[in-house]
Amino acid sequence: MRSPLPQINDKPEHAEIIARLPNEWTAWPQDSGSSNAMARTSVNTPGKTLKKSKLAWPKRPVVFISDPHADATAFEASLIAAGVATQRKTGLGKLKLTKSGRKTEIIIGGDCLDKGPSNLALLRSVKQLYRLKARVTLLAGNHDLRLIMGLLALARKKDIGNQHFFVRMGKKVVPLFKEVFEQYLADTKWDKKIPDEDTCRDILFPNDKWFEAFPYHAAGQLTAEGIDREVRKMRSKVQSFENHCLAAGLSLRHVYAASLMCQKLFLHKKGEFAWFFRKMKLVEKRGSFLFLHAGLDDTMGELLLKSGIKYANKAFHRNLKHRDLFGFYYSSIANTFRTKYRDADLPLTERGVKAIHKAGIHVVVQGHVNRQQGQRVTVKKGLIHVEADITLDEHSRRSEGLDSYGIGATLINKRQGLIGISCDYPTAKVMKPQALRQIYG
Structure with a gap:
């Protein structure tokens, strides 16, 4: 045989x-x-x-x-x-x-x-x-989408639904910012238009009111377990994100400069990696x-039955481009690359x-x-x-x-x-x- x-x-x-x-x-x-x-x-x-x-x-x-x-x-x-x-x-x-x-x-x-x-x-x-x-x-994948969500959050007006998405990327994104800084910015006058450390912190981090306001903002969209999990996760990341950056040799000024470069590389039409998110699909059927990447829920199952794969992929890109980031990331579409079938x-x-x-x-x-x-x-x-x-x-x-x-x-x-x-x-x-x-x- x-x-x-x-x-x-x-x-x-x-x-x-x-x-x-x-x-x-x-x-x-x-x-x-x-x-x-x-x-x-x-x-x-x-x-x-x-x-x-x-x-x-x-x-x-x-x-x-x-x-x-x-x-x-x-x-x-x-x-x-x-x-x-x-x-x-x-x-x-x-x-x-x-x-x-x-x-x-x-x-x-x-x-x-x-x-x-x-x-x-x-x-x-x-x-x-x-x-x-x-x-x-x-x-x-969820790690891929964390990056674009963080970059888009910086580019859009700050509100309760989106201001946590940058720090939400957590320590695992720090190596990318370090790579981008070293390959694209290190030998340039990168700091010429970058504000001071405290201002960068205010831009990148959720404000003090976020932890009180988010559970009310998320009510009805996330499960109770999901809201609790999100708040606990953010408390941990807010406390540790800056330390992880410093351990990698990056100040918040470095990180903010690298994030602006990432916007050019990934989000601008002529960026070196603009193809990455443009070619990405949510699901494919053969x-x-x-x-x-992850799994399904009832809403996505019914969407695939009634509207099909092409519709799901088009909805993925249209929602990411036009919908508020909070509504997108906690929707059934995003659940497809995040779920582990937990209670949350x-x-x-x-x-x-x-x-x-x-x-x-x-x-x-x-x-x-x-x-x-x-x-x-x-x-x-x-x-x-x-x-x-x-x-x-x-x-x-x-x-x-x-x-x-x-x-x-x-x-x-x-x-x-x-x-x-x-x-x-x-x-x-x-x-x-x-x-x-x-x-x-």
Whole structure:
């Protein structure tokens, strides 16, 4: 039987990648279930079989790579591991597509930004795929959207709903500001029009009245648990954000100058990274598979049923551009890249799952939920989820006791089924098409 593992060119540039990847495959292991699942079942438990006509596979092969978190080395190694790219020579940005890569859709599942080691290098690695004319779909992640929300909040009139969004980005955005300052501002007269430290603090931070006023402002839009969680989170971030900046060698004047440069780089039409948010989508559907960053709720399920994928993606961009930031970030649209099905999140119930199934969606492929033992298939809220965030970035791996950068990808192919490859699991996980149909749908 032909191995389902991708073919990787055996060349010196690939030696380290090949050495760290599994060279054997096994049937997808049983899942112990999800603590948040409405219907708990292992992936090998016989149940209601999906009819063949209902489970449609993507027409072309898909490679899903999520949560690279500013680690270009991990991202490019994962493309090579998936068999869609090869290195022309040593170093970042030296990829070319393989024959398989030219036929495959590469879906980036969000969270390109934050953590490290380099946000700008990761963005340039993604951009090279567009230059190579790869079939790329870029999805919105919560860390990506935190940046644009913070930048837009600075550009708009300050109010109770938006004044916390800059500091809300937290310590994980500090490395980006440091990179931007060092690469674009350090050797310039950057401080000529930047106000003093206290004025910068007033511009960047929520005012003293925010903590009292926000719960009333958010009433009716957030759950009670969501409001409490947001206020607690902001108290912590307001107290620590400036210290994290100082630890990175940045004053608030540096940070404000870097944020203005980020506005030029990301938000202006001719900015170097203007393509990043412009190309971003909220969701994408291929066959019966829905690709997104985090998850769904009842409102989004019904929206997908009644209005479809194109409408959802258009609504994502129109709301981000025209709606007040508070209304956008705490809506069902933003819940799609933020939810972990907690009490504080907008709910997904049986009603929403029914609408999702009627929309022809039977499998959600997501990032956002960090996995240290490779990909997992589980049933959450009665809906099949493929959790594909396998801890790629070196920063997270170091804090979790994992070695080096991560390597791995999730492959979806109508002939071979679902394949999970991770340098942190001893074999590739393979679920044949028929096995996937056996999971409760």
